[in-house]
Amino acid sequence: MIEVQLKKGKEKSLLRRHPWVYDTAVGRVAGKPDSGETVKVTAADGRFLGYGAYSPKSTLRVRMWSFDEAENTEVPEFLRARLEKAVKAREGLLARTSARRIVFGEADGIPGLIVDQYGDWLVTQFQSAGTERRRDEIVADLMAMTGAKGLFDRSDAATRQREGLAVHTGVLAGEEPPELIEVAEDGVKYGVNVRLGHKTGFYVAQRESRLAAQQLARDFEKTHGRKMRALNCFCYTGGFSLALALGGAAEVVSVDSSAEALAQAKRNADLNGFTEAQMKWVEADVFACLREARERGETFDLVILDPPKFASSHFHVERAARAYKDINLNGLRLLTAGGHLFTFSCSGAINPDLFQKIVAGAVIDSGKDAWCTARFGAGVDHPLLMTYPEGEYLKGLHLEVR
Ligand code: SAH
Numbered sequence: 001m002i003e004v005q006l007k008k009g010k011e012k013s014l015l016r017r018h019p020w021v022y023d024t025a026v027g028r029v030a031g032k033p034d035s036g037e038t039v040k041v042t043a044a045d046g047r048f049l050g051y052g053a054y055s056p057k058s059t060l061r062v063r064m065w066s067f068d069e070a071e072n073t074e075v076p077e078f079l080r081a082r083l084e085k086a087v088k089a090r091e092g093l094l095a096r097t098s099a100r101r102i103v104f105g106e107a108d109g110i111p112g113l114i115v116d117q118y119g120d121w122l123v124t125q126f127q128s129a130g131t132e133r134r135r136d137e138i139v140a141d142l143m144a145m146t147g148a149k150g151l152f153d154r155s156d157a158a159t160r161q162r163e164g165l166a167v168h169t170g171v172l173a174g175e176e177p178p179e180l181i182e183v184a185e186d187g188v189k190y191g192v193n194v195r196l197g198h199k200t201g202f203y204v205a206q207r208e209s210r211l212a213a214q215q216l217a218r219d220f221e222k223t224h225g226r227k228m229r230a231l232n233c234f235c236y237t238g239g240f241s242l243a244l245a246l247g248g249a250a251e252v253v254s255v256d257s258s259a260e261a262l263a264q265a266k267r268n269a270d271l272n273g274f275t276e277a278q279m280k281w282v283e284a285d286v287f288a289c290l291r292e293a294r295e296r297g298e299t300f301d302l303v304i305l306d307p308p309k310f311a312s313s314h315f316h317v318e319r320a321a322r323a324y325k326d327i328n329l330n331g332l333r334l335l336t337a338g339g340h341l342f343t344f345s346c347s348g349a350i351n352p353d354l355f356q357k358i359v360a361g362a363v364i365d366s367g368k369d370a371w372c373t374a375r376f377g378a379g380v381d382h383p384l385l386m387t388y389p390e391g392e393y394l395k396g397l398h399l400e401v402r
Pocket of ligand 1: 202236239
């Protein structure tokens, strides 16, 4: 096995079992490892640190497989055991949903591998050289473990290019999935387009927040004696909108700039039998839409803000912070007395503390007082590995206007 020796002092993160080695930490490479080849990582003083997959083009030069010198990472049993553990950990979710993340990369000890399961179908993202190299092995194991009808690959994320890997989409095992895979989550049906949808087709990470929205709509009627009116911004294929409708919202106005997403959202509403009077779909820019709603004097009992990643890296934090502040301020302004705001950020570069500060700034400028009555994050299928805080990218706050 080729040895990769780190520069002096650069072993600290591996000693804390963080799974990444940056290119800048690498001192000497005793050979020329292929893309994804397993290397032995050592400290400047020669002590063993771990085994990892080498990625010659990436700034994440090595992604660690193991910190245990006695572990044989090269045998099929190694990956199979990790996959089995990951798949097993998500079994409990089946009672609630047929849309689950069954492998969450670094958190499951398989850096760069994302696997989502939609009913009988699997969708993969191989985002690292190491998982790409062992792709066939992983695909065969996943098919055998889950009994899926087919596995569709959506390795088209920008992260692939940074790894020096070509984009790939298509079936890797079994049958072609249907154009729309029907899933059900907490009583709501969704059609998932795994070929053209965002990420693997659906935002599985928002499950807990969608359930909270559904429950809030239900509770609102009990407390207020009337059904709520809600605004769902960045609605995509209607995730929150349909959850609110099932909870009994009187009217849900949903905004997205993508006509394709809205078309799918409407199909999803039909699938659940929600009426057109209940669901309003608006193709527009949210930033402008919030201002226009205010000019018209519109109000809502709940505003949801679940924008795309505004900060793609720490270089964009300042600009992103301004954008978050803008939508949160203008969202808050539309709320009725006692109204609710569900606000999210999926930018890894914006940490939960900073996000809370930005939202607090928006509250102050709105002149309203608000309580944060709950915090949101991804569900149990996106576990936070304590040695890898980067895995916690999604955060959200539930504010209630006092
Ligand atoms: N809340 C969704 C996921 C949102 S993804 C769910 O739970 O399923 C972000 C969405 O924002 C995408 O559908 C994208 O089309 C939309 N979008 C991005 N920028 C926008 C803008 N400026 N105005 C309106 N929609 C936007």
